[in-house]
Amino acid sequence: MSGxxxxxxxxKPMNLTLHVWRQAGANVAGRIVDYPAKDISPDMSFxxxxxxVNERLIEGGQDPIAFDxxxxxxxxxxCGVMINxxxxxxxxxxxxxxxxxxxxxxxxxxWIEPWRAKAFPVVKDLIVDRSAFDxxxxxxxxxxxxTGTAQDANSLPIGKPDADLAMDNAACIGCGACVAACPxxxxxxxxxxxxxxxxxxxxxQPERSKRALAMVDTMDLEGFGGCTLFGECQEACPKGISIDxxxxxxxxYIVASATKVDMKEWAGSx
Amino acid sequence: MSWQxxxxxxxxxxxxxxxxxxxxxxxxxxxxxxxxxxxxxxADAMNGYAAFLKSxxxxxxxxxAGLFAAAVLHIxxxxxxxxxxxxxxxxxxxxxxxxxxxxxxxxxxxxxxxLAVFIVYHLGHFTLGTFHPAFSHTGVYGxxxxxxxxxxxxxxxxxxxxxxxxxxxHGVWAGFRTLGLQKRSAxxxxxSAALWVAIIVxxxxxxxxxxxxxxxxx
Numbered sequence: 208m209s210g211x212x213x214x215x216x217x218x219k220p221m222n223l224t225l226h227v228w229r230q231a232g233a234n235v236a237g238r239i240v241d242y243p244a245k246d247i248s249p250d251m252s253f254x255x256x257x258x259x260v261n262e263r264l265i266e267g268g269q270d271p272i273a274f275d276x277x278x279x280x281x282x283x284x285x286c287g288v289m290i291n292x293x294x295x296x297x298x299x300x301x302x303x304x305x306x307x308x309x310x311x312x313x314x315x316x317x318w319i320e321p322w323r324a325k326a327f328p329v330v331k332d333l334i335v336d337r338s339a340f341d342x343x344x345x346x347x348x349x350x351x352x353x354t355g356t357a358q359d360a361n362s363l364p365i366g367k368p369d370a371d372l373a374m375d376n377a378a379c380i381g382c383g384a385c386v387a388a389c390p391x392x393x394x395x396x397x398x399x400x401x402x403x404x405x406x407x408x409x410x411x412q413p414e415r416s417k418r419a420l421a422m423v424d425t426m427d428l429e430g431f432g433g434c435t436l437f438g439e440c441q442e443a444c445p446k447g448i449s450i451d452x453x454x455x456x457x458x459x460y461i462v463a464s465a466t467k468v469d470m471k472e473w474a475g476s477x
Numbered sequence: 478m479s480w481q482x483x484x485x486x487x488x489x490x491x492x493x494x495x496x497x498x499x500x501x502x503x504x505x506x507x508x509x510x511x512x513x514x515x516x517x518x519x520a521d522a523m524n525g526y527a528a529f530l531k532s533x534x535x536x537x538x539x540x541x542a543g544l545f546a547a548a549v550l551h552i553x554x555x556x557x558x559x560x561x562x563x564x565x566x567x568x569x570x571x572x573x574x575x576x577x578x579x580x581x582x583x584x585x586x587x588x589x590x591x592l593a594v595f596i597v598y599h600l601g602h603f604t605l606g607t608f609h610p611a612f613s614h615t616g617v618y619g620x621x622x623x624x625x626x627x628x629x630x631x632x633x634x635x636x637x638x639x640x641x642x643x644x645x646x647h648g649v650w651a652g653f654r655t656l657g658l659q660k661r662s663a664x665x666x667x668x669s670a671a672l673w674v675a676i677i678v679x680x681x682x683x684x685x686x687x688x689x690x691x692x693x694x695x
Contacts, residue, residue, distance in 0.1 A: 226571070239571055292574030318572040325565050372661075390578070391562035393488075423489050432565030433488030433558045435585070436651040437578035438666040450654075451661040457489055458657030464484040 220246040221313040225260065227272055228320045230329050233336075237329065239318075242272075249309035253296060254279060254286060256308050257319075272319075273332040281305040281445065284380030287387065288333045289320040294384035294443035302382065302445040322387035325430040326394070339429040340381050340397060347421035348401040350410050369407045376404035378446040388443035391432030396440040398426045399456035400448045406459055416463035417470060423460050488561060491554040496652035498547040498554075503649060503674070505544055506641070510681040516694060517684075520618035527617040552593065559586060577666060581647040588640040595637035602630075625689035634686045642679030649674050 223244040230237025244260050251259070254276050261271035277285035281302040288303055290296035296306045311317065319333065327335040365373075377400075385396035402419055405411030411418070427433075434453055441450045484490035512530075515522045530537060575583065598608060602624055606612025611623050625631050650671035653659050688694045 228571075289570055289573065292570065292572040293576060320570050320572070323566050323568050323570050325567050388576070390566075390575075390583070392565035393562070420483075423487055424483070427486075427488050427561075430565055432562035433492055434655075435558075435562070435582060436647075436654055437575075437582050439576055439578050441666070442576040449661070450665050454654050454657045454659060454661075454665075457493070457655055460487070460489045461493060461657065464480050464490070467480045 218249045218309070219313070220248055221308060221311065221315075223247055223256075223311065223314070224316045226316060226318045227332070228329075229272070229332055230321075231270075231331065233328055233330055237332075239320075244317075247308055249307065249311075251308045252279065252304055253290065253306040253308065254304045273330075273334050275334050276304060279304040282380060284382040287322060287382045287384055289318070289322065289387060291318050294322070294388040295382075295445055299442070300445055300447045302380075305445075322383050324383075324386050324392035326392070327383060327386060335383070337381070337383050339431070340383065340394070342429060343394065343398055343422055343425045344401060346425035347414070347418035348405070350405065350414060352410065352413075363409060365408060372407045373404045376400040376407075376448060376452055379404075379444075379448055380446060382445060384443040384445060385440035385448075386431060388439040389432065390437055390439065391435055393434050393440070394426050394429070394431035395434035395453050395456070396444060396448060396450065398422050399452035402456045402459060403452045406455060415459060416466065416468040419456060419459035420463045420468060420470060423456070488558065491558050492655045494550055494554045495558070496655040498551040499648050499652045501543070501547040502551065503645065503652075506645075506678055507674075510678055513685055514681055516618065516621060517688070523618040523621075524616065528615070548596070552589070555586070555589060579647060581643040582651075584643060585647055588644050591637055591640040592644060595633070595640075598633070599637075621685065622689055622695060625686045628690065631686040631690045635683055638679050638682045641682070642675040645678055646671055646675040 221244075225242045225244050226239050227242060228237055229240045242260055242264075244256060247256050247259065254274070257272060257274060264271050274288060275285045277283040279286075281304060284302075286303045287295055290303065290306070295301060295303045297310050298306050321327075321329050321333045322335045322337075324335075326339040327337055330336050379397060379400040381397065383397070386392050386394050389395075402422055405418065406415055436450065436453070438450060441448065485494070512526055515526050581588075601607035602609055603617075603620055606614070606620075609620060609624055612620055625634075646668070648671075650668035654665075659665075685694070
């Protein structure tokens with residue numbers, strides 16, 4: 208704890224009780240197991256706290272808690288667990304890796320569970336298989352224009368509001384918190400963000416209708432639920448993506464259906 | 478696959494059906510409430526309004542058929558979406574805390590069941606007269622006064638109208654949003670128009686049975 212203490216000398220170490228979902232593999236039953244987490248610095252990130260708990264488990268000859276992580280700076284979308292019933296824990300617009308233990312109090316109980324969705328099967332403990340998201344992208348989250356070398360920056364003018372909207376939606380890191388937080392396990396916010404960031408740019412226009420049809424259909428086929436507009440996804444999203452995206456996705460889907468878009472001979476056709 | 482089948486088989490398509498039929502039903506509910514409030518104008522006004530509605534003949538049956546179709550489609554899509562949504566999370570969390578979802582949104586399904594039961598009872602109460610102690614096909618005002626003498630009947634109406642208010646608080650907002658008919662907003666989960674619709678419809682409908690029970694209408 209000395210490193211953390213030097214960083215913030217006033218911070219007292221915390222003693223916590225973890226209630227963690229343990230599941231040895233995809234096709235075996237899992238259960239909640241309790242672990243003490245003693246002498247935890249408030250300056251640790253949530254994942255660092257799990258690292259410390261895991262070191263102790265390994266020292267004691269036990270299997271460490273498996274969890275996904277990569278960049279640990281909130282941009283890769285790898286991490287993500289339900290923490291006390293909230294996706295990525297109690298801090299708004301924050302991934303689990305950027306959540307710090309100062310968000311908790313000494314003596315707290317912390318419930319840690321994997322994302323729960325039929326389309327996100329548990330691989331082990333807190334790790335789920337999110338390749339359903341990849342298949343949604345593969346079905347239409349791209350443009351199929353031959354790009355060649357980059358064209359001159361000013362040859363394709365895009366208004367600032369559109370550019371901002373595209374970037375806001377492109378901020379999606381595909382972490383799955385929207386699905387995890389949704390009472391319906393719906394992937395609407397993810398799918399809508401991916402549809403939106405192309406729908407507002409000129410490059411996205413030629414395939415706009417086909418994209419909306421293919422991605423929504425793939426989202427349904429993967430076994431995600433539908434959107435009831437609870438709003439939980441927007442609150443859980445570490446990138447603050449708005450449910451306005453879902454409104455635009457529905458518009459594109461309605462227009463595409465009403466104009467009877469021909470899906471034949473299209474790369475993304477499901 | 479035809480585009481209609483493709484549309485209906487998607488969760489977005491079913492939600493669009495729910496939204497369109499929901500807006501039709503909201504339109505009816507508002508008109509029905511305004512018509513009913515003529516109870517406060519006296520027996521002649523109310524009975525005259527009822528006689529006018531009956532005088533529309535085929536038009537009345539067109540409206541009834543439209544409302545029946547809207548209600549059936551609304552319920553069928555709701556049931557199908559509920560089954561899809563339940564299947565999407567086979568294992569529940571040991572702990573999941575709703576962060577921003579309203580009580581109205583989380584009780585839509587049970588509220589919808591209450592409303593469906595209420596509609597059956599209400600049709601038997603004031604349209605067919607099956608559940609009414611002294612039903613008259615022309616004396617609507619008297620039917621209402623006699624029909625609301627029981628505390629239990631009034632209580633059921635009050636509960637059903639509270640369910641309707643909650644249903645509208647979420648549904649009016651979500652319906653227009655599902656159809657993509659709202660503007661982008663910095664705080665999209667805020668809803669003031671839906672709140673007003675919910676309060677006005679709830680208050681307008683609740684006023685009549687309560688006024689009869691309290692003896693204000695007699």
